[in-house]
Amino acid sequence: MKGQLTVKNLTRHYRLRQRGNLFARTKTLKAVDGLTFDVAPGEMLGIVGESGSGKSTTARLLLGHIPPTSGEVVFGGEKVGAVPDLAWRRMRRRMQMIYQDPLGALDPRITIGEQIGEPLIVHFPDLTRDARRAKVRAVMGNVGLSSHHGDRFPHELSGGQRQRVIIARALVMEPELLVCDEPVSALDVSVQAQVLNVFQDIRARNSFTGVFISHDLKVVRQIADRVAVMYLGRIVEIGRPGEVFHQPLHPYSRALVSAVPRKGRSARERIILAGDPPNPVNVPPGCPFHTRCPQVKPVCRIERPELMSEGGRAVACHLVNNPSTAGVAVANGEAA
Numbered sequence: 001m002k003g004q005l006t007v008k009n010l011t012r013h014y015r016l017r018q019r020g021n022l023f024a025r026t027k028t029l030k031a032v033d034g035l036t037f038d039v040a041p042g043e044m045l046g047i048v049g050e051s052g053s054g055k056s057t058t059a060r061l062l063l064g065h066i067p068p069t070s071g072e073v074v075f076g077g078e079k080v081g082a083v084p085d086l087a088w089r090r091m092r093r094r095m096q097m098i099y100q101d102p103l104g105a106l107d108p109r110i111t112i113g114e115q116i117g118e119p120l121i122v123h124f125p126d127l128t129r130d131a132r133r134a135k136v137r138a139v140m141g142n143v144g145l146s147s148h149h150g151d152r153f154p155h156e157l158s159g160g161q162r163q164r165v166i167i168a169r170a171l172v173m174e175p176e177l178l179v180c181d182e183p184v185s186a187l188d189v190s191v192q193a194q195v196l197n198v199f200q201d202i203r204a205r206n207s208f209t210g211v212f213i214s215h216d217l218k219v220v221r222q223i224a225d226r227v228a229v230m231y232l233g234r235i236v237e238i239g240r241p242g243e244v245f246h247q248p249l250h251p252y253s254r255a256l257v258s259a260v261p262r263k264g265r266s267a268r269e270r271i272i273l274a275g276d277p278p279n280p281v282n283v284p285p286g287c288p289f290h291t292r293c294p295q296v297k298p299v300c301r302i303e304r305p306e307l308m309s310e311g312g313r314a315v316a317c318h319l320v321n322n323p324s325t326a327g328v329a330v331a332n333g334e335a336a
């Protein structure tokens with residue numbers, strides 16, 4: 001279906017060999033380890049998780065920038081990366097990405113207007129110069145840039161304005177899928193709020209399917225229709241932002257939420273997890289979170305919990321999905 005993103009059992013593993021030792025045994029780093037989710041046409045899915053949880057790798061897999069080790073990504077009924085060359089080029093222009101670092105993504109020697117119009121020259125060579133300029137002006141207006149910014153160079157703009165340029169450059173292609181990888185993380189908090197407003201505006205005016213990645217749950221909550229929480233290359237919980245924020249079910253989501261400063265919450269309520277996330281070269285057996293989980297049970301050390309969904313909410317945790325087998329006391333149908 002047009003605009004539908006479907007991800008099935010997606011993995012991306014890296015083979016690592018000790019540097020300088022040809023005979024050393026290779027190890028496998030599981031950057032993304034079995035993701036399955038859908039994003040409906042026009043929906044925005046937020047992905048949140050700590051550094052190293054596999055968010056950027058997921059972004060690159062979604063757009064076919066890197067091939068998966070196994071599994072598949074299907075967008076609008078077509079398998080990403082698996083269509084013939086010409087069709088793939090057409091598909092690519094419908095799928096755009098916004099990165100964290102706007103300065104790195106812009107050419108310092110080319111004016112803003114030219115840079116926004118550049119993808120049109122490549123993908124729509126028949127467009128007249130006037131038509132191209134009109135599109136660039138319109139899209140600049142959409143992201144809150146004035147027409148005089150078009151003659152400026154990247155270093156003459158602020159960080160927030162540069163990120164608006166990057167958004168405009170993606171939007172000018174009228175994408176059907178927009179993947180945003182930490183698009184506001186490099187900005188000051190006040191500027192972050194302005195750029196998030198731009199995202200809200202463009203969502204209201206354009207109909208694209210979106211994936212918005214951030215390590216900051218607060219940011220994702222403002223922009224996403226649903227939130228997926230990632231830990232060690234896997235999704236541990238999916239739900240609507242309000243649900244995940246106010247009633248997180250997975251112990252890892254609970255710890256993430258407890259770390260977000262909120263009025264009326266004392267520092268004592270914060271859940272401090274023991275240790276760092278395990279190395280994705282040595283993912284623990286059973287539940288990958290069991291080494292840090294404050295509620296760990298024996299089954300968690302042995303059996304890997306599946307992501308089980310009910311009523312639009314999905315959780316991968318024995319304590320939530322099978323409380324009685326996990327040895328958890330059950331009160332009123334809820335895990336106590």
Ligand SMILES: Nc1ncnc2c1ncn2[C@@H]1O[C@H](COP(=O)(O)OP(=O)(O)OP(=O)(O)O)[C@@H](O)[C@H]1O
Nearest residue numbers: 014029031049050051052053054055056057058280
């Ligand atoms: N090309 C690569 N070769 C080997 N390992 C990689 C490669 N790319 C990513 N990784 C590893 O895969 C894991 C996931 O990385 P990824 O960048 O996707 O995480 P992330 O959640 O986006 O983190 P961050 O927010 O810090 O970018 C990390 O352990 C990372 O070191």
